[in-house]
Amino acid sequence: MIQVQGVYKSFGDLEVLKGIDLEVKKGEVVSVIGGSGSGKSTLLYCINATENIQKGRILVDGVDAHDKATDVNKLRRNLGMVFQQWNSFPHLTVLENAALAPRIVLGKSKKEAQDIAKHHLNHVGLGDKFDEYPTRMSGGQQQRLAIARTLAMKPGYMLLDEVTSALDPELVGEVLDTLRLLRDEGMTMICVTHEMAFAKEVSERVAFIEKGIIEEIGEAKQVIENPANEKTQRFLSKVL
Ligand SMILES: Nc1ncnc2c1ncn2[C@@H]1O[C@H](COP(=O)(O)OP(=O)(O)O)[C@@H](O)[C@H]1O
Numbered sequence: 698m699i700q701v702q703g704v705y706k707s708f709g710d711l712e713v714l715k716g717i718d719l720e721v722k723k724g725e726v727v728s729v730i731g732g733s734g735s736g737k738s739t740l741l742y743c744i745n746a747t748e749n750i751q752k753g754r755i756l757v758d759g760v761d762a763h764d765k766a767t768d769v770n771k772l773r774r775n776l777g778m779v780f781q782q783w784n785s786f787p788h789l790t791v792l793e794n795a796a797l798a799p800r801i802v803l804g805k806s807k808k809e810a811q812d813i814a815k816h817h818l819n820h821v822g823l824g825d826k827f828d829e830y831p832t833r834m835s836g837g838q839q840q841r842l843a844i845a846r847t848l849a850m851k852p853g854y855m856l857l858d859e860v861t862s863a864l865d866p867e868l869v870g871e872v873l874d875t876l877r878l879l880r881d882e883g884m885t886m887i888c889v890t891h892e893m894a895f896a897k898e899v900s901e902r903v904a905f906i907e908k909g910i911i912e913e914i915g916e917a918k919q920v921i922e923n924p925a926n927e928k929t930q931r932f933l934s935k936v937l
């Protein structure tokens with residue numbers, strides 16, 4: 698379980714998160730929506746301790762992410778993060794890219810690392826691309842490679858930051874299908890997304906964040922179709 702409790706985060710004088718409370722249970726998918734600059738990415742970076750926080754607490758499986766004694770590398774391995782634009786190593790094949798982390802970070806043998814990589818590449822529909830180079834693939838395929846690379850670390854959670862927003866519209870679907878598959882397998886995910894239909898269909902709950910405050914959080918269908926908060930209504934009327 699991920700527990701974000703009363704979290705405040707500033708960059709200098711700019712207060713970006715203003716008392717965030719969020720609990721994501723094992724197996725749950727929560728989407729985070731909101732306008733640009735509202736603090737969505739910062740929230741994910743605070744959860745995986747890439748950014749420090751000024752106040753509050755973040756617990757991942759009960760471990761305080763910001764405690765000095767916490768092994769942040771271990772924490773981050775457990776919180777597979779996928780970004781909008783994911784840069785694979787262009788000089789390595791798809792298989793080599795996906796095998797890299799199991800080999801180097803998890804210390805697997807070359808054979809074991811490749812087996813893990815193949816398993817996850819098959820899973821995201823890249824079973825016929827092992828020997829291809831990332832730059833020769835479409836954006837959707839590259840994003841699925843990014844997801845496979847993250848899965849190869851065997852994370853307990855996935856933190857996804859607008860993973861489809863750099864894609865041509867016709868490529869969005871294949872990436873969202875991959876996330877649906879992971880959801881169906883019980884992967885716990887926090888998805889920052891601007892795909893409202895996806896948020897509604899795939900997540901249990903949706904959180905709307907504005908100016909560093911979760912203004913509304915609730916059952917996905919209710920928040921997207923019938924938001925209670927005026928600010929959520931205003932945001933959705935602009936994006937839908
Ligand atoms: N490293 C940083 N240093 C200073 N300001 C930052 C930094 N990262 C983000 N910000 C600011 O924090 C605010 C929230 O950013 P962000 O979390 O990226 O928003 P979102 O992901 O919702 O678009 C923005 O005003 C942004 O300019």
Ligand SMILES: [Mg+2]
Pocket residue numbers: 737738739858
């Ligand atoms: Mg962002």
